[in-house]
Amino acid sequence: MNPSRVDPPADSEESTMSSSLVDQPVDSEDNNNNKSQTAPLLVEVTDDGSLQAQSQEKNETTSSSRQGQGSEWSPGALRQFPYSGILSLLGCISCIAATIAILKASDGQPTDDWSLSPTVYLALLTTALNRLAQVAFSEGVKIVWWRAAIRGTTVSHLHRYWASGDSTVSALRLGRGFNIVSLAKLAVTLIAIDQPLIQRASSVVAQHPENPVSVSAPIAPEIPYGYTASQFGRALNVADASMTVPMLAAFGAYNSKAAIIHNFTGCAGTCTGAVHAGGFTANCSTNSIAVDVLSLIPPVSGLQQSHTSMSPFNVSWNVDFNSTRRTADISFLAYFINKMSPETCTSTIMVQKQCRLQLATLEYPVQLQGETLTFTEAIDNLTVISLQPSAADVNLTVEEDGGLLYTGWTTVGFALAATSIFTSKATYNWIQGAIQLSLPDVLSNQFMNIESAVGPGCANWTDPTSYMLSAINEMAFRISLSASNAKFGNTSEPPQPQVLTMKQMRDINVFKSDFRYLIASTVLSFFFVLLITPTFYGWWLLGRNVSLNPIETAKAFDAELLQGPGSNAPQDELIRIVGMRKLKLGEIQLDYQGTAETKLKLVDPADAVGPRTGTLYA
Structure with a gap:
């Protein structure tokens, strides 16, 4: 042979x-x-x-x-459908839609209503969008590479597809070799600019919105009978009466100018509206008379003996103990010089004003802020909802309001308070030819018109009625608050809380969406996602699941060490069969026609030694 x-x-x-x-x-x-x-x-x-x-x-x-x-080559649109890639593209669209929804839903909403701010959700969504775009791109690159190999191409083209998918710099450096993968790679890289855009689409601003709210107001609509004073003597006079504890508390709070504290519920900011409470309505009559103050000065001959006085300002209070009605009325008489001529100190007008105060349910204009209540308008002349019936009118016994020994009074407590702080008497005294003005109390000092007092006996005073009525009604309002749990009218039950419709204004922080940034981010993101989509063209031409794993591509090039599995073996099967084979990039010697050649190859470690520095490999 x-x-x-x-x-x-x-x-x-x-x-x-x-x-x-x-x-x-x-x-x-x-x-x-x-x-x-x-x-x-x-x-x-x-x-x-x-x-x-x-x-x-x-x-x-x-x-x-x-x-x-071997492994069957099975192309087809459904068989080779790139689920992870297409679902990633759909996920990108979903993230864009969710971003739009969040910015629209949060616009104008209070920050307290969101446990996490919209910017947190936007950050998560944009991060997810970018990651999903990366996943879709990596799947698309595989399809482009293997589709080109099936169609027939050059090693150079396959390298360009791989290089474009591997590095943005490589994609930019391709020049005339710029391809669909290069474009998709730039899109995946530039899609990250949506983050700063979308973050600026949501901000926090302060607003002062107004809206109607229902407020529950526990407050008595009238003064409870026998609630403000107690009778300690048999005589029906103020001297035998004393303020009750609630009246003393209201009187002390008024004097100290303490804030009015309420326990209304339903107001989350600053609320304005009206509430019904007990108070007084005044029925006043006014009379003016001419008085020449200087004419009262005695003759010169009598200067040594004279001692004449008059009152230019006087306020006194009275209680009308009406045995028929039993609920006493209170009244005051005030007279004051009001029109003294500052030039001549003559033509003086003395105003006399008498007012009878009657219990009533009044409408108080109020403002709630936190637990503090204030009045938004003057409360001296309020709208009367209804007059409060007397004790006799509601069939109450004399023990409940009528002034028997050790029983209660409804109005006398206010009379005691008013007498204490509003009784006033200013006097002019002519002593030894001189005019002396005495102002022994706060009220006469408070309502004196200093600018008009240009000479002795020439002062004017203003009307104290509004001031006194406001004070009495404020104390009545405080009493109504404290009496929210006291028995109402002629019943044994407390009044039901009033349900008020108030205008609420809150200083709140709300989210403000800037839709300019949203539109810019949405357009750019959608555009970049569209640039990735063409890489999926032709997936139906593939006959198996493919990857750019170097083991799988080396198998396609018929690498010697990967012999064994079928030439169409998918990556998982290929790794299962040859995964345990040992290999090493090393130096081997080949004898070709008597000539030794030194090469570097991936071979069995037993057949090679490590690369040597300075060695030229064929």
Whole structure:
């Protein structure tokens, strides 16, 4: 047997074992009739240089037996549908839609209504959008690379697709080789600019919105009978009465100018409206008379003996103990000089004003802020809702309001308070030819018109009625607040809380959406997502799940160390079969026609040594 000469392969990166096909000689007489008996031999050059031959017939049989063990090539739109990539694209669209929804929903909403601010949700959504775009892009690159390989292309084109997907810099440096993957890579990179845009789309601003609210107001609509004073003597006079504890508290709070504290509910900011409470309405009569103050000065001859006085300002209070009505009325008389001529100190007008105060349910204009209540208008002349009936009118006994020994009074407590702080008497005294003005109390000082007092006996006073009525009604309002749990009218039950419709104004922080930034971010994000979409074109041409795993691409290039699994084996199967094979990038020696060649290859670690510095590898 004469073996044929075996040449080494042209590419030195092929296996160290080469094969050539030789004909095995047969007897000459059978040469013509039994040509089918001639069996070619496959001669291999082994590592030691010897030749090893085997029958090609046997090899073909073995190859034929493996054809049923490979992986089927199964293209199709549904079979090869890129679920992760398409779902990532849909996720990008969903993130954009959710961003729009959050900015629209939060616009104008109080910050207290959101446990997390919209900017937190926007940050999460934009991060998710960018990550999903990356996932979609990586899936698209695989499809482009393998579709180009199926269609037929060059190594250079495949490298460009891979380089574009691997690095933005590489995508920009391709120049004329710029391709669909390069464009998608730039889109994935630039989509990150949506974050600063969308973050500026939501901010916090202060607002003062007004809206109607229902407020529950526990307050008595009238003064409870017998609530403000107690009778300690048999005589019906103020001297035998004393303020009750609630009246003393209201009187003390008024004098100290303490804030009015309420326990209304339903107001979350500053609320304005009206509430019904007990108070007084005044029925007044006014009379004016002319008085010449200077004419009262005695003659000169009597200067040494004279001592004349008059009152230019006087306020006194009285209680009308009406045995029929039993609920006493209170009244006051005020007179004051009001129109003294500052030039001549003559033509003086003395105003006399008498007012009778009657209990009533009044409408108080109030403002609530926190737990503090204030009045928004003067409360001296309020709207009367109804007059409060007397004790006799509601069939109450004399013990409940009538002034028997150790019983209560409804109005006398206010009379005691008013007498204490509003009784006033200013006097002019002529002593030894001189005019002396005496102002012994607060009220006469408070209502004196200082600017008009240009000379002795020439002062004017203003009307104190509004001031006194406001004070009495403020104390009545405080009493009504404290009496919210006291028995109401002639019943044994407290009054029901009033339900008020008030105008609420809150100083609140709200989210403000700037839709200019939203539109810019939405347009750019949607545009960049659209640039990724074309990379999925042609997925139906693929016959298996593909990746750019170097093991899978090396298998497609028929790498020697990956021999064994079918040529269409997917990545998972390929790794399962060859994953435990050892390899090493090292130096190997090839003997080609007596010439040694040194190369670097991924080979079995036993067949190679590590690369050496300075060595030239063929």
